[in-house]
Amino acid sequence: xxxxxxxxxxxxxxxxxxxxxxxxxxxxxxxxxxxxxxxxxxxxxxxxxxxxxxxxxxxxxxxxxxxxxxxxxxxxxxxxxxxxxxxxxxxxxxxxxxxxxxxxxxxxxxxxxxxxxxxxxxxxxxxxxxxxxxxxxxxxxxxxxxxxxxxxxxxxxxxxxxxxxxxxxxxxxxxxxxxxxxxxxxxxxxxxxxxxxxxxxxxxxxxxxxxxxxxxxxxxxxxxxxxxxxxxxxxxxxxxxxxxxxxxxxxxxxxxxxxxxxxxxxxxxxxxxxxxxxxxxxxxxxxxxx
Numbered sequence: 001x002x003x004x005x006x007x008x009x010x011x012x013x014x015x016x017x018x019x020x021x022x023x024x025x026x027x028x029x030x031x032x033x034x035x036x037x038x039x040x041x042x043x044x045x046x047x048x049x050x051x052x053x054x055x056x057x058x059x060x061x062x063x064x065x066x067x068x069x070x071x072x073x074x075x076x077x078x079x080x081x082x083x084x085x086x087x088x089x090x091x092x093x094x095x096x097x098x099x100x101x102x103x104x105x106x107x108x109x110x111x112x113x114x115x116x117x118x119x120x121x122x123x124x125x126x127x128x129x130x131x132x133x134x135x136x137x138x139x140x141x142x143x144x145x146x147x148x149x150x151x152x153x154x155x156x157x158x159x160x161x162x163x164x165x166x167x168x169x170x171x172x173x174x175x176x177x178x179x180x181x182x183x184x185x186x187x188x189x190x191x192x193x194x195x196x197x198x199x200x201x202x203x204x205x206x207x208x209x210x211x212x213x214x215x216x217x218x219x220x221x222x223x224x225x226x227x228x229x230x231x232x233x234x235x236x237x238x239x240x241x242x243x244x245x246x247x248x249x250x251x252x253x254x255x256x257x258x259x260x261x262x263x264x265x266x267x268x269x270x271x272x273x274x275x276x277x278x279x280x281x282x283x284x285x286x287x288x289x290x
Contacts, residue, residue, distance in 0.1 A: 171204030230257025
């Protein structure tokens, strides 16, 4: 392999080619820096001819900004999170940022994941999770690092911004829709018990049913918002509650799993059994078309 093809062109080489000082080249590629239009054009022409590319890492040492945004998620098995991640990365790119993604698995320590992002001097952190480890809020606040959580809520610190759905009113709308469709014996299937999304949607379901002089027939929680976990818990709900008429699922992937399980047990949906999810991810419509 010809390694010379992959040689990094330096600013000094551009300066020599353009016949200008090294500082002029540096200013030409630094946003907001002062350089004459004539000099800039000479530098750009030389850079294009040599194939020079701006060294973002080197530039960040001068500006103290990396234009990197850390993204942490523990829900990559959930297609809804992938859809949101796609939108986030596109929006960040349109604003001149790049994403540095970390997968918070059950084997990884939250503090280690965040430490890796801090080592890259990210300009901010987005948490795609319905559960925010306390250590995240503490470290971000101490480092004065802008941070936001999506899908959940932060009760640890006012310094963590929150972007989320109206889980309570969404749950209310879901239960009222099921009641309007004639379902009365309703169960709730949610994600982890400590997930704020699950907590709010479940509480809303309980209170909305109470207002209609009804109550949840049963409540089940999955350890994760995943298809496999949803199928297991949906099967338990249906086998243990033969008179069940509908299940309100706290997430679309759980609803898809429940719908498949109900069909496997011979139930016609929605004729004699109802399944309702939450999030409106595109995959939910694929299942309905089967």
